[in-house]
Amino acid sequence: MLDPRLLRSNLPAVAAGLARRGLVLDTAAIERLEAERKAAQIEAERLLAERNARSKAIGQAKARGEDVQPLLDEVASLGERLEAAKARFAAIAEQLDALMLQLPNIPHPSVPEGVDETGNVEVKRWGTPKSFPFKPKDHVALGEGLGFMDFAAAAKLTGSRFVVLKSELARLHRALIQFMLDLHTREHGYQEVYVPYMVNADSLRGTGQLPKFEDDLFKLAGESPYYLIPTAEVPVTNLVRDEILDLETLPLKMVAHTPCFRSEAGSAGRDTRGMIRQHQFEKVELVQIVHPERSYAALEELTAHAEAVLERLGLPYRRMLLCTGDMGFGSAKTYDLEVWLPAQGTYREVSSCSNFEAFQARRLQARFRNPEGKPELVHTLNGSGLAVGRTLVALLENYQDEAGRIAIPEALRPYMDGQQYLGY
RNA sequence: GGAAGCGUGGCCGAGUGGUUUAAGGCAGCGGUCUUGAAAACCGCCGAGUCGAAAGGCUCCGUGAGUUCGAAUCUCACCGCUUCCGCCA
Numbered sequence: 001m002l003d004p005r006l007l008r009s010n011l012p013a014v015a016a017g018l019a020r021r022g023l024v025l026d027t028a029a030i031e032r033l034e035a036e037r038k039a040a041q042i043e044a045e046r047l048l049a050e051r052n053a054r055s056k057a058i059g060q061a062k063a064r065g066e067d068v069q070p071l072l073d074e075v076a077s078l079g080e081r082l083e084a085a086k087a088r089f090a091a092i093a094e095q096l097d098a099l100m101l102q103l104p105n106i107p108h109p110s111v112p113e114g115v116d117e118t119g120n121v122e123v124k125r126w127g128t129p130k131s132f133p134f135k136p137k138d139h140v141a142l143g144e145g146l147g148f149m150d151f152a153a154a155a156k157l158t159g160s161r162f163v164v165l166k167s168e169l170a171r172l173h174r175a176l177i178q179f180m181l182d183l184h185t186r187e188h189g190y191q192e193v194y195v196p197y198m199v200n201a202d203s204l205r206g207t208g209q210l211p212k213f214e215d216d217l218f219k220l221a222g223e224s225p226y227y228l229i230p231t232a233e234v235p236v237t238n239l240v241r242d243e244i245l246d247l248e249t250l251p252l253k254m255v256a257h258t259p260c261f262r263s264e265a266g267s268a269g270r271d272t273r274g275m276i277r278q279h280q281f282e283k284v285e286l287v288q289i290v291h292p293e294r295s296y297a298a299l300e301e302l303t304a305h306a307e308a309v310l311e312r313l314g315l316p317y318r319r320m321l322l323c324t325g326d327m328g329f330g331s332a333k334t335y336d337l338e339v340w341l342p343a344q345g346t347y348r349e350v351s352s353c354s355n356f357e358a359f360q361a362r363r364l365q366a367r368f369r370n371p372e373g374k375p376e377l378v379h380t381l382n383g384s385g386l387a388v389g390r391t392l393v394a395l396l397e398n399y400q401d402e403a404g405r406i407a408i409p410e411a412l413r414p415y416m417d418g419q420q421y422l423g424y
Numbered sequence: 425g426g427a428a429g430c431g432u433g434g435c436c437g438a439g440u441g442g443u444u445u446a447a448g449g450c451a452g453c454g455g456u457c458u459u460g461a462a463a464a465c466c467g468c469c470g471a472g473u474c475g476a477a478a479g480g481c482u483c484c485g486u487g488a489g490u491u492c493g494a495a496u497c498u499c500a501c502c503g504c505u506u507c508c509g510c511c512a
Contacts, residue, residue, distance in 0.1 A: 041474060045481045052481090055493035059442030068492085075492045244434085244471085365472090373453080375471075 001362045002103050008034060017106030020113050020324045025103075033096055040089040047082045054078070101211055105359040107324045108296075108333040114323030120336070121323065126307065127316030129340045130398065137404065138343035139396040140274040143169060145404045146423045149275075160272070161264065161279045163389075168422050172395070172408065173282070175415035176388050177257050180284040180309055184385055188305045190255035190286060195235035197258055198226040203238040206364040208330035208356075215265040218279075228261035232285035233382045240289050240366040244375050247368055251298060252289035255385065257282065275389045276348065282388035288381045289366065292358065295379035296333070299355040303335045306351045306385040312411040315394050316340040318347050332357045337386070339394040350390045353383030 007014055007030070015025040054075050061068050112121050143149025148169030154162035165173055184190040198220065204210040204227060209217065218228040229235055236256050245252070260283050271277035286305060290298045303319065310317045322334040331354035338347035358377040361367070367375040399407040406422035413419065 038474080041481090045474065048482090049480055051492075055491095056443075058492055062442070072492055079492075373469085 001100055020107050021104060022115060022325055037092045037096055040092050044085040044089040047085050051078055051082060104329045105332050111333050112323045115325040117326045119323030120320045120326055122318050123321045124319040129316050134402045136342040136397060136400060139393040142396045142400055142404055163275055173392050175412050176391055177282060178415050179412055180385060181257055184255040190253045193236060193254050193256045195256055197229050199229055199234050200226060203234055206238050206241050207234050207360050216263055218261045218263055230262050231260050232256040232258040236287040237360060237380055241364040243366060245368040250291050250368055254287045257284045275393050284385050286383050286385040289378050292379045295355050295357060298381055302381055302383050303353040306337055306353055306383050309386050310339060313409050315398055330356050330359045341394060342397050350386045351384040356380045
């Protein structure tokens with residue numbers, strides 16, 4: 001959520017910022033609504049104050065043993081007027097709130113303008129895509145060829161966009177998770193957390209998935225109106241919801257491995273083959289809660305932490321600075337990491353690292369106490385470190401040989417009993 | 425799932441319809457005293473929000489209700505504790 005005070009005090013600046021996302025703000029309508037809000041609120045609070053004063057007078061008169069009936073008569077019509085004024089204010093406030101919740105974050109000045117992913121800017125490239133003396137197979141051919149990847153079985157169990165992994169491949173998948181967690185906890189200073197995989201609507205509102213993106217979520221049908229998490233960002237970031245943190249506890253750096261569940265509404269027909277786009281996938285997620293002045297430095301750090309995973313695994317990648325038109329709803333600045341997939345001859349996203357500034361913190365009421373003792377909103381960041389399924393895809397495709405055998409990178413061998421290859 | 429009890433500021437805790445502007449304590453901050461510290465004493469000490477300001481308003485788990493007036497009464501829900509049942 002944007003700062004409502006900024007919206008009131010400098011609407012043109014907000015409109016200009018959002019215009020960079022291609023969003024046209026109806027400033028006249030907002031100004032009109034704001035004026036109505038102000039009038040209605042002042043009126044409602046004036047009547048409340050009057051009621052409070054009179055009720056108090058009644059109490060005092062009664063204590064003195066006086067006849068309070070004249071006072072009660074005086075106050076008779078107040079209740080109705082008060083109810084009406086409160087209702088008027090509530091209706092306007094609701095409209096304004098709904099409108100505010102629909103507004104995305106304002107992009108940081110360093111974010112390039114653009115309408116879609118073609119406007120993204122490559123800011124870094126690491127590693128050299130291997131040239132294969134044969135035509136590299138895709139991960140589906142490789143995985144199924146080894147007998148370790150079974151989409152038909154998953155379709156039988158559940159439906160499309162799920163996978164069953166077996167044997168050494170299932171183990172490699174698990175090894176990746178352990179490796180990532182160990183790297184981030186031991187070398188990058190993150191605290192590992194284990195969190196619920198189902199969350200309530202308040203949590204999803206806090207991080208910005210609700211109210212706008214309900215279609216992307218799996219909602220449970222039972223008595224509890226819970227949702228399956230689309231990313232660990234939701235439970236982990238919500239740990240600080242409604243908290244006032246001590247300054248010394250910042251930055252808070254947390255890492256969690258969780259499954260992620262996405263309905264992929266609106267993605268019908270995209271990436272239907274293989275493990276690229278699934279309803280369920282594993283992810284190791286990095287979350288940082290930081291002092292506002294530190295958030296852009298933290299974004300660079302966090303992105304580098306995610307990159308370290310790819311570098312240890314020897315997977316070529318590039319870092320993209322997302323343009324205004326391709327950024328997520330709540331983000332002020334986002335880097336995507338894209339890993340090289342030889343079978344597709346292209347780079348594909350395995351991580352997205354974002355600085356939300358105070359956008360989530362405001363919804364979350366996540367604050368810290370500044371040296372003056374006053375609560376101030378924190379900045380929140382998160383990034384995948386990394387998406388496990390897609391990283392597994394990259395490993396298979398980048399480390400294959402002509403026989404369909406997969407070399408296991410050095411960094412993962414300790415987690416595989418020293419095994420050097422998948423398949424023989 | 426059944427039964428009982430309980431949700432009050434950072435923490436503990438008083439408060440059963442009206443000067444409650446939520447007592448008191450702990451912790452914290454400032455001061456007096458002290459070579460310094462401790463103790464003692466004095467003062468400060470929740471959050472949100474509206475307003476140009478003066479000054480209001482809201483918040484005692486959440487939401488509805490009763491009342492001129494609700495932390496206090498009613499209803500529903502949520503959470504916690506204990507016991508029973510079930511269970512990895």
